[in-house]
Amino acid sequence: MTGILLDRRAVLAGAAALAALAPGHALAATLAKGGTILDVRAFGAKADGRQLDSPAINAAIAHAAARGGGTVWLPAGTYLSYSLRLKSHITLHLDAGAVLLAAPSPIDGSVAGGYDAAPDLPPGYRAYQDHGHSHWRNALIWGEGLEDVTIEGPGLIWGKGLGRGHDYDVGMPISGRPGVGDKTIALKLCRNVTLRDFRVLQGGWFALLATGCDNMTIDNLLIDTNRDGLDIDCCRNVHVRNCTINSPWDDAICPKSSFALGYPRATENVTITGCTVSGSYAIGSVLDASFRPFPPAPKSTHGRIKLGTESNGGFRNIAISNCVFDTCRGLALETVDGARLEDVTISNITMRNVTTAPIFLRLGRRMRGPADAVPGTLKRILIDGITSSGAAPMPSIIAGVADHPVEDVKIANLFLEQVGGGTSDTAGLSPPANEAGYPEPDMFGPLPATGFFVRHARNIDFSHVEVVVRTPDARPAFWLQDVDGFDATALRIPRGPAFRLDRVTAFRQAGSRDLPDARLDAPTPRTLG
Numbered sequence: 001m002t003g004i005l006l007d008r009r010a011v012l013a014g015a016a017a018l019a020a021l022a023p024g025h026a027l028a029a030t031l032a033k034g035g036t037i038l039d040v041r042a043f044g045a046k047a048d049g050r051q052l053d054s055p056a057i058n059a060a061i062a063h064a065a066a067r068g069g070g071t072v073w074l075p076a077g078t079y080l081s082y083s084l085r086l087k088s089h090i091t092l093h094l095d096a097g098a099v100l101l102a103a104p105s106p107i108d109g110s111v112a113g114g115y116d117a118a119p120d121l122p123p124g125y126r127a128y129q130d131h132g133h134s135h136w137r138n139a140l141i142w143g144e145g146l147e148d149v150t151i152e153g154p155g156l157i158w159g160k161g162l163g164r165g166h167d168y169d170v171g172m173p174i175s176g177r178p179g180v181g182d183k184t185i186a187l188k189l190c191r192n193v194t195l196r197d198f199r200v201l202q203g204g205w206f207a208l209l210a211t212g213c214d215n216m217t218i219d220n221l222l223i224d225t226n227r228d229g230l231d232i233d234c235c236r237n238v239h240v241r242n243c244t245i246n247s248p249w250d251d252a253i254c255p256k257s258s259f260a261l262g263y264p265r266a267t268e269n270v271t272i273t274g275c276t277v278s279g280s281y282a283i284g285s286v287l288d289a290s291f292r293p294f295p296p297a298p299k300s301t302h303g304r305i306k307l308g309t310e311s312n313g314g315f316r317n318i319a320i321s322n323c324v325f326d327t328c329r330g331l332a333l334e335t336v337d338g339a340r341l342e343d344v345t346i347s348n349i350t351m352r353n354v355t356t357a358p359i360f361l362r363l364g365r366r367m368r369g370p371a372d373a374v375p376g377t378l379k380r381i382l383i384d385g386i387t388s389s390g391a392a393p394m395p396s397i398i399a400g401v402a403d404h405p406v407e408d409v410k411i412a413n414l415f416l417e418q419v420g421g422g423t424s425d426t427a428g429l430s431p432p433a434n435e436a437g438y439p440e441p442d443m444f445g446p447l448p449a450t451g452f453f454v455r456h457a458r459n460i461d462f463s464h465v466e467v468v469v470r471t472p473d474a475r476p477a478f479w480l481q482d483v484d485g486f487d488a489t490a491l492r493i494p495r496g497p498a499f500r501l502d503r504v505t506a507f508r509q510a511g512s513r514d515l516p517d518a519r520l521d522a523p524t525p526r527t528l529g
Contacts, residue, residue: 026152027073027093036070038063040079047077049101054081061087069148074098074155083116083181086143094155094198102140102204104161105173105180114179116142121260128259128337128369129310131176132165132183132205133233138175139186139209146190153197153220159184162204164227164249175205183209189261191215201287202226207245210235212261218243223252224287229277233258234265234313240272246286248294248301252277252328255306257313257339259369264313264339272305272320279303280327280353300355303328307341308362309439312369314339314376325351330388330396333381334439336364338373343380351388357441358388358416359396363406363456365435379407389417390470394441395449395479400456401435402482412463418450420469420494427475427500449479450494459485466492476500476527483507491515498529 031037038060041047045056057072057079064070069089076097084100086092094100105114118135120126126134136142140159143149163173163182175182184203187193189212196219200207203225210216211233218240223229229245232238233256245252253275257267278286279301285292294301304325307315311334320331330351335341341363351358363378378400396416400406431444431453447453451467454460460483467477477493480486481502491498491512498515501507507520515529 027071027095030071036064036067037073038070039073039075041075045079047075047079049078049080051080052082052103053079054084054103057081057084061085061090061092064090074100081140082114083137083139084141085116086141086146086149088146089148091150091152092141093152094157096154098155100140100155100157102159102161102181102184107171107173109174109177110179112179115139115181117178118176122262125259125262128312133209133211133256133258133260133310136186136188136209136211138181139183140181141184142186143190144188146187148192149187149190150194150196151185151198152194153199156199156201157184157203159200159202159204159207162202165205166227166249183207185209187211187213189213193217194219196220199223199287200225201284203229206231209233211258212265213238221245222287223247224284226283229253231256232267232270233310234261234267235270236266236268238270240270240275242274244276244286245303246278246281246283247303248279248281248283250302251306252279252303253305255315255318256308256310257315258310259312264369266313266316266339268316268318270318272323274322276324276326277303277305278326278328279355301328304330304332306332306334307344308332308334309336311335311337311339311341311376315341316343318344320344320346320349322348325349325354327353327355329356329441330354330358330360330391332360332362332439332441333378334360334362334364335376335378336362336366336439337369337376338367339376341376341378345382346386347384349386351386352390354388354391356392357394357397358386358391359383360441361398361406361409362439363400363404364437364439365401365404366438367436375401375404377404377407379409381409383409383411383414385413387415391416391418393419393421395447395451395453397441397447398452398454398457398460399444401433402456405456405458405482405484407458409457409459410461410463411465414465416451416465416467418467418469418473420450420471420473422450422473422475424474447479448475448500449477450475451477453479454483454486455481457483460487462488462491464490467494469494476529480504488512493529497527500527501525
């Protein structure tokens with residue numbers, strides 16, 4: 001069969017099937033505009049869940065790419081698959097009822113068949129980021145150096161055969177071994193990427209690992225996964241919207257800026273809006289809308305939106321808005337490897353049952369990267385309009401390191417309901433600096449504050465913030481150490497001490513109903529309220 005005949009057969013197969021679809025179907029519109037649609041069944045795919053269909057799907061992708069691009073169509077059925085290799089100008093369309101099923105591989109790997117090999121990074125910098133960020137091709141779907149690529153729904157991608165890189169997994173493929181896949185979608189140095197409308201179940205280490213990609217839109221995905229949801233690393237001009245991600249084992253939406261490209265590259269010009277993240281439901285139960293509670297696990301639930309931990313290139317010009325956090329960790333902004341984290345706006349966020357700090361801003365000194373790196377910056381952060389209920393006893397945290405403060409943070413219109421229960425012993429603690437520690441809210445141990453723990457910071461402004469506790473708490477609402485410039489207006493706090501101050505200069509508090517106005521310039525330790 002010639003290529004031309006195969007192409008005609010594929011298009012005709014698509015046209016016949018599409019004739020029965022609604023006029024508004026995405027592929028009907030493509031066909032009406034004269035676009036090429038290739039039905040993978042014309043290339044030998046059986047869609048029976050038993051035959052390996054990745055050779056047929058890859059043949060369809062290559063055939064379309066050789067003719068300038070087109071849509072590769074997976075009609076309803078189950079497609080057992082190893083690695084699919086995307087090409088430029090290709091749309092991969094998973095129709096309603098289509099399941100792209102990650103094929104199994106031996107636990108210890110296999111040199112014969114399986115997922116594509118994952119060449120490791122050069123030894124000079126492969127230690128600068130977590131191992132999972134050091135390879136891309138051992139994925140169910142991958143592409144490098146591409147342009148104009150789309151993966152769209154409304155089908156399902158089920159990463160059943162993918163490993164997830166946890167050393168305590170039992171009976172799962174071991175990441176890094178030959179033939180083993182460990183991520184659903186991996187994209188490196190691509191541009192003009194669209195991911196929309198499909199669903200992911202059990203996505204492996206990453207449902208998406210995008211590194212060095214520009215102009216990317218991620219819209220209306222439902223991801224119910226057993227590790228990371230969306231990892232957006234060293235990317236520019238990215239829009240994430242209307243996504244639901246349940247990720248009890250790791251982070252849900254996680255912009256990063258690693259050294260995986262061999263040089264630092266910022267993640268910048270990113271919007272995240274209209275998303276729901278959770279860490280509280282059993283894998284698959286958000287997908288089927290049963291919302292079963294997550295069972296006990298070796299690690300506490302994750303979920304959340306986090307900038308970091310990989311932070312060699314930095315973060316600039318980020319906007320996060322209109323999102324919901326459901327029984328997971330809170331917001332985290334972290335730069336610990338020498339980069340700038342600047343110009344971030346966060347607004348209109350609701351949180352329920354946050355398991356750690358509702359807000360965590362950390363400028364640290366881990367410095368995993370080239371030897372000449374120095375601590376970066378964390379500044380110009382605006383947080384406005386957050387409600388949080390039932391949060392863990394841990395307060396929100398703003399923490400730099402000595403001589404490298406977090407700067408220029410404005411926080412307004414917050415209602416934080418904490419579980420409370422802190423004791424007088426906890427109130428008297430002086431937490432360790434842990435400057436080089438892995439950045440998580442529990443890195444300092446128990447904290448001597450109910451609402452906010454602030455250390456090594458400059459020019460911090462709070463306005464219309466209320467902190468309440470379900471159980472009486474002996475800790476002060478705000479604990480401040482080494483802070484230069486702190487303004488608070490219209491606060492409402494629980495009964496008990498309001499502020500514990502140590503080495504705080506240019507302090508001002510005014511307009512709070514239950515607190516007298518105060519202005520202090522000398523760094524003398526004291527307690528107010």
